[in-house]
Amino acid sequence: MFRLDAAFVRTSHPIAELRLCAVRLQDDARWPWLVLAPRLEGAREIEDLAPDDRARLMQEIVLAGAGVRAVGAVLGLAVDKLNVGLLGNVTPQLHAHVVGRRDGDPAWPGPAWGFGAPEPYRQPALARALAAAADALRG
Amino acid sequence: MFRLDAAFVRTSHPIAELRLCAVRLQDDARWPWLVLAPRLEGAREIEDLAPDDRARLMQEIVLAGAGVRAVGAVLGLAVDKLNVGLLGNVTPQLHAHVVGRRDGDPAWPGPAWGFGAPEPYRQPALARALAAAADALRG
Numbered sequence: 001m002f003r004l005d006a007a008f009v010r011t012s013h014p015i016a017e018l019r020l021c022a023v024r025l026q027d028d029a030r031w032p033w034l035v036l037a038p039r040l041e042g043a044r045e046i047e048d049l050a051p052d053d054r055a056r057l058m059q060e061i062v063l064a065g066a067g068v069r070a071v072g073a074v075l076g077l078a079v080d081k082l083n084v085g086l087l088g089n090v091t092p093q094l095h096a097h098v099v100g101r102r103d104g105d106p107a108w109p110g111p112a113w114g115f116g117a118p119e120p121y122r123q124p125a126l127a128r129a130l131a132a133a134a135d136a137l138r139g
Numbered sequence: 140m141f142r143l144d145a146a147f148v149r150t151s152h153p154i155a156e157l158r159l160c161a162v163r164l165q166d167d168a169r170w171p172w173l174v175l176a177p178r179l180e181g182a183r184e185i186e187d188l189a190p191d192d193r194a195r196l197m198q199e200i201v202l203a204g205a206g207v208r209a210v211g212a213v214l215g216l217a218v219d220k221l222n223v224g225l226l227g228n229v230t231p232q233l234h235a236h237v238v239g240r241r242d243g244d245p246a247w248p249g250p251a252w253g254f255g256a257p258e259p260y261r262q263p264a265l266a267r268a269l270a271a272a273a274d275a276l277r278g
Binding site: 044045046047051054055057058059061062065081082083084085086087088089090092101108109110111113114 | 183184185186190193194196197198200201204220221222223224225226227228229231240247248249250252253
């Protein structure tokens with residue numbers, strides 16, 4: 001049975017359940033940042049997915065890009081470039097990060113993953129970001 | 140007309156032309172590391188690709204994972220985890236990095252992208268790595 005790794009529960013907030021992935025908002029208001037986790041027990045690498053699910057993961061990553069832009073609008077942060085990363089060195093359960101980057105952001109042009117300390121959302125920004133992302137994910 | 144960005148020409152060696160992507164070996168022997176660039180003029184984000192090409196990019200990323208494992212075998216470096224990244228903050232032409240990571244590698248568990256200074260290949264390791272990767276990409 002699939003269970004989302006506790007690390008994601010701790011560091012992110014649920015937005016939506018797409019056909020393949022649980023989609024969550026990374027609890028770090030420095031960047032508009034979504035995390036997608038395919039609901040497939042034991043998957044660690046993309047190659048662990050069936051070909052159809054690989055294509056679906058890519059489509060859901062693209063959809064998450066729209067969610068990231070919507071969260072960026074809520075935060076008042078420009079999105080000059082989307083960054084997509086599937087790492088899993090710390091939390092091996094297969095997941096994809098989709099992060100909205102801007103020229104001059106705290107880690108620019110380096111990767112955002114693992115950079116500095118997260119800045120958790122406060123209300124009402126969190127509720128607004130979750131609502132905007134959910135809206136964008138409805139496509 | 141598609142032209143590979145000069146940054147890739149400078150920092151990597153050609154391995155193969157897949158149906159969508161030019162596949163190259165990153166000239167950094169610290170990690171087995173392949174770079175894929177879809178041969179589509181003007182593409183910067185995954186969303187710029189037609190749905191079929193998005194699925195194909197994902198399949199070619201998976202294939203590149205096999206290439207990375209083959210290069211890891213040549214270098215004598217274990218591949219505990221594949222890392223896939225589409226960033227483009229420095230070189231916006233759409234491209235994907237597929238990097239073989241190992242517990243305890245120089246940047247572990249952080250991202251390899253932008254970490255420290257590359258260690259260019261020497262011969263005969265370069266020729267062996269290119270041949271092994273090309274072989275693995277034939278599937």
